[in-house]
Amino acid sequence: MADVLTVLPSVPAAMLASNVIMDVKVVEGLSIYASLWPGPVRCLTRISSVRDQPYFSEYDPGILPFEVEFIDELEDASHLLDESAVILAAADNHRDLDAVRITKAPVVYIIEYTLRTRLQILSVANAPRAAKLKSAAWVMGMELKRRKAFKAARGLQANGLPAYEAYAGLNPLPLLYYDSRLLAxxxxxxxxxxxxxxxxxxxxxxxxxxxxxxxxxxxxxxxxxxxxxxxxxxxxxxxxxxxxxxxxxxxxxxxxxxxxxxxxxxxxxxxxxxxxxxxxxxxxxxxxxxxxxxxxxxxxxxxxxxxxxxxxxxxxxxxxxxxxxxxxxxxxxxxxxxxxxxxxxxxxxxxxxxxxxxxxxxxxTGRSFEDTFARRVQHLRSASGR
Structure with missing residues (x-):
């Protein structure tokens, strides 16, 4: 399916016997992608063992307007990535930074957190100083890998001005948007x-x-x-x-x-x-x-x-x-x-x-859920050449 939009969400999902448990915001976003993208939409998600979360809900995958495929490692899904018109991956999830290396299909990354924000979050964590220093070193290493991935990607969607200012210059097709679930x-x-x-x-x-x-x-x-x-x-x-x-x-x-x-x-x-x-x-x-x-x-x-x-x-x-x-x-x-x-x-x-x-x-005005996703899908179409 060369016209498929493949989405790699940052929040994993859980499996039941016949249903899936997914973050409500993820489902809302995927649903509007499905309504705006000129082809099928597929969600490749990792398996989470956590099922009881306040912002998750249970869904019958048969009635969702998009496909759900569970994966372990990104490399195992290379055949699904290769048949995509474009791949939308969350760069805040370090496990998906290899998407540009694994597939020749065009990749567009979403980025929300800047290096500064990651270090701020780490600074308020309840952890020993030595553990924080070790984590900070890892964060810095991932930042180098993230910036390299942005340079290789077809496009970049930055949620909020800080992320846009930090990374837009690394990619030839950047988009600034402001996330919102609020319908018009x-x-x-x-x-x-x-x-x-x-x-x-x-x-x-x-x-x-x-x-x-x-x-x-x-x-x-x-x-x-x-x-x-x-x-x-x-x-x-x-x-x-x-x-x-x-x-x-x-x-x-x-x-x-x-x-x-x-x-x-x-x-x-x-x-x-x-x-x-x-x-x-x-x-x-x-x-x-x-x-x-x-x-x-x-x-x-x-x-x-x-x-x-x-x-x-x-x-x-x-x-x-x-x-x-x-x-x-x-x-x-x-x-x-x-x-x-x-x-x-x-x-x-x-x-x-x-x-x-x-x-x-x-x-x-002009920044509703629908307005924002319409701009983001148009950006994906530009990245895919459609």
Whole structure:
């Protein structure tokens, strides 16, 4: 099948007797590839033994709009790679960097994490110093291999400005995009924006929110101290936390101990489209993003697309999004006091907050899930010569 698009996702899948267990975001992406690519789409995925994860779901492969093939090593699937019109591989998965060596079919890499981000993630890991140094050496070695692969690839799709600026010069056909699962039909309309403006201008307590994994990598450990800082400043607010992770018990205990439990609500993992999106559009005035590393979280465009401005640490990814337009504010990395000051200021300056809400609509226009994937598929077609 010389017209097949072969996708190597970075997240592995699990097998049941007759079904597969896959990351929901991976399935959504593969499904839209299948709707836009002029031919069959095949997913080559490695086998995972982990089946019980909050963001995975079970699927009947017979009704999925794409094929699913399980592989062990990339070399074992060389015949499937060779018959592809183009291969889309996740360069953040070091095991797929050999794709350009194994096959003569054109390869397009996706890249999200820069070397700086990888080292940032490593720095906050709970590991001995010697182990971190050893891991850092390995990361540096993989970075050299990654850059070599980009030079040999037919194309490169960079998620977020940091990755684009770091790697676009290595490849003849680079594309910058901003990841988002938000469908055009689900995004905030002009009417939604008007309602949001009116809500914040009433002067009621600010409705803050965070969504994501409750882990240090996502800065979740800053949320409860931030709530304490806001409370001590006399800011009237509530904080809704959507997501699950290893820090949740510790966060709940801390919230009770320091007296902010009545201001913070833990919702756990929720369905993105059915629960989180409606909540962001109707019940949230401002999103708090304490990400300590510059990975291109889809949280940014999804939140902005719901008409919610973001106040967050000035990591490389968020700073890159802010270059698109005034849709939020940033403060120095790790500065919870500055974050509290910023939120307190917006609580008093409701007209300023309303202007940020207007900015979200301008930035998100033309960057829906469908818009983004249409550009990415057109890029793949260019890479394949179709």
């Amino acid at each position: 039909a689900d995004g905030a309309t002009a009417e939604d924006i008007a309602r949001k403006r009116q809500a914040v201008l009433t002067g009621f307590p600010l409705r803050l929110a965070f969504s994501g994994r409750l882990e240090r990598m996502k800065g979740a450990d800053y949320l409860i101290p931030l709530a304490k800082d806001l409370s001590e400043r006399g800011v009237q607010f509530s904080l809704a936390i959507y997501g699950e992770g290893e820090l949740r018990p510790e966060m709940e205990t801390m919230a009770a101990r320091i007296g902010v439990a009545d201001l913070v609500t833990f919702h756990g993992p929720v369905d993105f489209r059915d629960t989180l999106v409606p909540a962001l559009k109707s019940d949230v005035d401002l999103f708090v993003c304490c990400h300590m590393q510059g990975d291109p979280s889809c949280t940014y465009l999804e939140t902005i697309g719901c008409g919610v401005p973001i106040v967050g640490f000035a990591n490389a990814a968020w700073e890159g999004v802010l270059k698109l337009g005034r849709c939020g504010l940033s403060v120095r990395m790790g500065d919870t006091q500055g974050l509290a000051d910023c939120i307190a200021s917006l609580s008093q300056d409701r007209n300023g907050l309303a202007e940020l809400i207007d900015g979200t609509h301008r930035v998100s």
